[in-house]
Amino acid sequence: MGAEVVVEGLSKSFGRQPIWRDVTLTLPPGEVSVLLGPSGTGKSVFLKSMIGLLKPDKGSCTVDGTDIVRCSERRLYDTRKLFGVLFQDGALFGSMNLYDNVAFPLREHTKKSETEVRGIVLEKLDMTGLSGAEDKLPGEISGGMRKRAGLARALVLDPEIILCDEPDSGLDPVRTAYISQLLVDLNAQIDATILIVTHNINVARTVPDNIGMLFRKELVMFGPREVLLTSDEPVVEQFLNGRVRGPIGMSEEKDSAQMALEEARAAAGHHDGSVDDVRGVVPQLQPTPGLPERRGVRRRKDRVMSILHTLPPEARRGITDSLTDEDRLRYGLGGHADVGAGPADPAAPTAPSNGRAAGIDALAPPR
Numbered sequence: 001m002g003a004e005v006v007v008e009g010l011s012k013s014f015g016r017q018p019i020w021r022d023v024t025l026t027l028p029p030g031e032v033s034v035l036l037g038p039s040g041t042g043k044s045v046f047l048k049s050m051i052g053l054l055k056p057d058k059g060s061c062t063v064d065g066t067d068i069v070r071c072s073e074r075r076l077y078d079t080r081k082l083f084g085v086l087f088q089d090g091a092l093f094g095s096m097n098l099y100d101n102v103a104f105p106l107r108e109h110t111k112k113s114e115t116e117v118r119g120i121v122l123e124k125l126d127m128t129g130l131s132g133a134e135d136k137l138p139g140e141i142s143g144g145m146r147k148r149a150g151l152a153r154a155l156v157l158d159p160e161i162i163l164c165d166e167p168d169s170g171l172d173p174v175r176t177a178y179i180s181q182l183l184v185d186l187n188a189q190i191d192a193t194i195l196i197v198t199h200n201i202n203v204a205r206t207v208p209d210n211i212g213m214l215f216r217k218e219l220v221m222f223g224p225r226e227v228l229l230t231s232d233e234p235v236v237e238q239f240l241n242g243r244v245r246g247p248i249g250m251s252e253e254k255d256s257a258q259m260a261l262e263e264a265r266a267a268a269g270h271h272d273g274s275v276d277d278v279r280g281v282v283p284q285l286q287p288t289p290g291l292p293e294r295r296g297v298r299r300r301k302d303r304v305m306s307i308l309h310t311l312p313p314e315a316r317r318g319i320t321d322s323l324t325d326e327d328r329l330r331y332g333l334g335g336h337a338d339v340g341a342g343p344a345d346p347a348a349p350t351a352p353s354n355g356r357a358a359g360i361d362a363l364a365p366p367r
């Protein structure tokens with residue numbers, strides 16, 4: 001099973017420029033999470049901070065008992081081996097063929113024989129659909145293939161956590177669909193914890209178990225996919241619908257006068273360029289038939305059902321609608337009409353103005 005990653009109160013600035021502050025979230029073991037946010041909100045900085053390539057000013061990021069922010073160099077080196085990272089451009093060595101690129105971490109970090117290296121490299125190239133392309137140079141293959149080669153290389157040390165920085169950037173919608181399917185299939189095969197940074201609305205809607213969103217130098221929300229997909233938090237709604245109207249402006253935040261102007265234009269019938277509003281829980285991508293089931297699905301159901309009463313009604317409905325009859329028995333639920341549609345637990349704290357609600361950015365059940 002993949003490792004849990006617990007981020008608490010993490011803040012990062014460069015000189016006097018704060019990037020984000022007080023980020024708290026838990027990546028549940030073996031689940032797939034997506035981090036969204038307008039350009040420049042510090043998503044890549046967040047990924048780099050998680051593996052200790054950048055040093056946050058405050059807070060902690062704990063993996064397997066080690067706080068990446070404060071541990072020794074030696075400990076950091078060892079803990080980093082738990083991570084496989086797919087950088088935005090694939091970060092392949094241009095002068096090495098795909099075989100040598102993928103073999104590189106094994107030759108650098110292990111004492112495996114070339115025969116063992118060969119077995120692993122060919123297996124990972126096969127998993128990522130690159131069998132037969134071993135001799136190609138990165139410059140000779142398509143962007144989608146380069147991403148998959150970067151992913152194959154991220155897999156060779158059997159990571160417990162995979163971080164993917166915009167795996168879809170520069171890809172057409174079909175190649176993006178393939179890479180989405182590949183990530184879900186990999187999760188089914190190796191049960192790793194996965195965090196994907198993306199701008200792609202389809203990826204965000206269909207791939208992850210959990211979604212988070214960075215905006216205004218804060219983590220606006222992080223929680224089960226059903227919470228964000230049904231959220232009426234303006235920034236989340238605007239982003240998931242790719243709309244001009246809303247708090248996100250051309251270069252980050254809009255002022256209230258501009259927002260009021262846009263609202264007035266919309267009320268007068270001006271179309272803002274988005275497709276029809278899409279809201280609600282769409283089906284999640286499943287592993288390709290023939291692959292094992294994702295083990296994270298059962299763990300997630302148990303976890304989400306344990307915080308169900310703290311979630312907003314629409315999210316609860318989305319979650320309970322996806323339960324099978326067997327699940328309903330397991331969680332002691334009756335028919336569809338009995339669950340999910342009622343008001344949120346009156347005892348649960350209500351969402352504060354930043355859009356967080358109980359159970360939303362506190363994903364993990366009490367430890």
Ligand SMILES: Nc1ncnc2c1ncn2[C@@H]1O[C@H](COP(=O)(O)OP(=O)(O)OP(=O)(O)O)[C@@H](O)[C@H]1O
Pocket residue numbers: 014019037038039040041042043044045046
């Ligand atoms: N090493 C660095 N030194 C100084 N500033 C940096 C450094 N790395 C990133 N930044 C700044 O941090 C901010 C966030 O950058 P980052 O690349 O993390 O954004 P992002 O959300 O990933 O953007 P995009 O979606 O466009 O990739 C930017 O203003 C960037 O200029």
